[in-house]
Amino acid sequence: MKFCSECAQPVSLLIPPDDNRPRFVCEHCGTIHYQNPKMVIGSIPLWDADGESRVLLCRRAIEPRYGYWTLPAGFMENDETTDEAAMRETMEEAGARVELHELFSLLNVPHVHQVHMFYRATLLDLDYSAGVESLEVRLFSESEIPWNEIAFPTVSHTLKQFFADLNRIKSEGGCYRLHTRDLRKPMRQDT
Amino acid sequence: MKFCSECAQPVSLLIPPDDNRPRFVCEHCGTIHYQNPKMVIGSIPLWDADGESRVLLCRRAIEPRYGYWTLPAGFMENDETTDEAAMRETMEEAGARVELHELFSLLNVPHVHQVHMFYRATLLDLDYSAGVESLEVRLFSESEIPWNEIAFPTVSHTLKQFFADLNRIKSEGGCYRLHTRDLRKPMRQDT
Ligand SMILES: [Zn+2]
Ligand SMILES: [Zn+2]
Numbered sequence: 001m002k003f004c005s006e007c008a009q010p011v012s013l014l015i016p017p018d019d020n021r022p023r024f025v026c027e028h029c030g031t032i033h034y035q036n037p038k039m040v041i042g043s044i045p046l047w048d049a050d051g052e053s054r055v056l057l058c059r060r061a062i063e064p065r066y067g068y069w070t071l072p073a074g075f076m077e078n079d080e081t082t083d084e085a086a087m088r089e090t091m092e093e094a095g096a097r098v099e100l101h102e103l104f105s106l107l108n109v110p111h112v113h114q115v116h117m118f119y120r121a122t123l124l125d126l127d128y129s130a131g132v133e134s135l136e137v138r139l140f141s142e143s144e145i146p147w148n149e150i151a152f153p154t155v156s157h158t159l160k161q162f163f164a165d166l167n168r169i170k171s172e173g174g175c176y177r178l179h180t181r182d183l184r185k186p187m188r189q190d191t
Numbered sequence: 192m193k194f195c196s197e198c199a200q201p202v203s204l205l206i207p208p209d210d211n212r213p214r215f216v217c218e219h220c221g222t223i224h225y226q227n228p229k230m231v232i233g234s235i236p237l238w239d240a241d242g243e244s245r246v247l248l249c250r251r252a253i254e255p256r257y258g259y260w261t262l263p264a265g266f267m268e269n270d271e272t273t274d275e276a277a278m279r280e281t282m283e284e285a286g287a288r289v290e291l292h293e294l295f296s297l298l299n300v301p302h303v304h305q306v307h308m309f310y311r312a313t314l315l316d317l318d319y320s321a322g323v324e325s326l327e328v329r330l331f332s333e334s335e336i337p338w339n340e341i342a343f344p345t346v347s348h349t350l351k352q353f354f355a356d357l358n359r360i361k362s363e364g365g366c367y368r369l370h371t372r373d374l375r376k377p378m379r380q381d382t
Contacts, residue, residue, distance in 0.1 A: 004194065008193070021268065036230070038227045039227070076227060076306075077228075081301050102369070110272050110275075
């Protein structure tokens with residue numbers, strides 16, 4: 001940020017009175033331009049049929065991580081709720097209708113100022129199709145997931161925890177729980 | 192937003208190519224200025240002694256809702272995690288040291304572009320004290336809570352759900368669960 005978005009004068013980086021960290025401040029009109037983390041919200045669309053549990057992944061048609069696989073997810077918008085964001089992104093990226101369940105994972109990615117959240121979801125039909133930000137969309141069983149071609153550590157972590165819970169529930173019963181984790185390092189594939 | 196924060200030229204509100212909603216766009220330098228919801232993160236500091244469960248509330252020394260009671264909470268900052276934000280706000284507003292537990296509530300407040308989250312926490316000692324944004328800080332048992340003087344519906348809702356879970360766990364066992372809710376109407380006291 002170089003200029004004030006209210007009055008177009010140059011901004012200064014300084015600690016305002018009663019604050020304890022540097023902000024972009026306009027000394028002309030007095031506006032303090034706060035910058036805060038953003039939420040990336042998505043779903044884990046599950047299709048359970050013929051004794052097999054499969055999840056819907058999208059292959060990215062955009063940078064970063066062009067060509068890599070991800071769960072449908074994207075930046076939450078103003079005027080919507082976290083659930084609405086998850087369903088909207090699932091429709092936009094995968095053309096998929098889902099019934100949304102509870103929040104499954106919450107992952108902090110502080111070095112990029114993001115919090116990622118994924119909701120469990122049930123895919124309602126097989127009429128999905130790649131949106132403009134996806135090259136292709138398809139269902140993967142746990143053994144088919146291309147672990148070395150997953151776009152983001154938050155997605156790898158969510159998928160691993162999801163299948164762990166799913167397998168445990170199938171064998172022992174019980175229920176899903178909320179998984180939280182901090183992913184502090186630069187984006188890597190080995191988390 | 193009136194001017195581009197990168198080049199100081201006036202911005203236009205228009206739908207960029209491959210997008211589906213109006214954004215503030217700088218037609219001079221090409222920057223798209225996205226605006227996204229913010230996270231407000233806090234804690235529910237519990238002090239359990241002499242058979243009584245009490246939570247720590249702060250009376251606000253700032254607008255909005257000057258003089259009303261709230262759980263310690265505030266805007267999440269860049270470069271921190273949700274847990275760190277909850278602990279920092281608890282220290283800044285209530286001067287209180289807590290051990291943080293799992294996420295207890297997630298509340299969408301879409302008309303103000305906010306998501307509020309509260310973590311369960313155990314107060315570690317009684318050396319709390321009002322920070323600059325608080326007039327006073329004190330412990331309240333469930334029956335003492337000033338329900339008509341709570342600052343925000345997200346705080347009322349979180350406190351009600353918290354004591355409901357606490358009472359159920361004391362009488363029947365079991366555990367806390369994540370409470371999610373959308374609070375769509377303008378801020379009111381009756382939620
Ligand atoms: Zn200004
Ligand atoms: Zn510009």
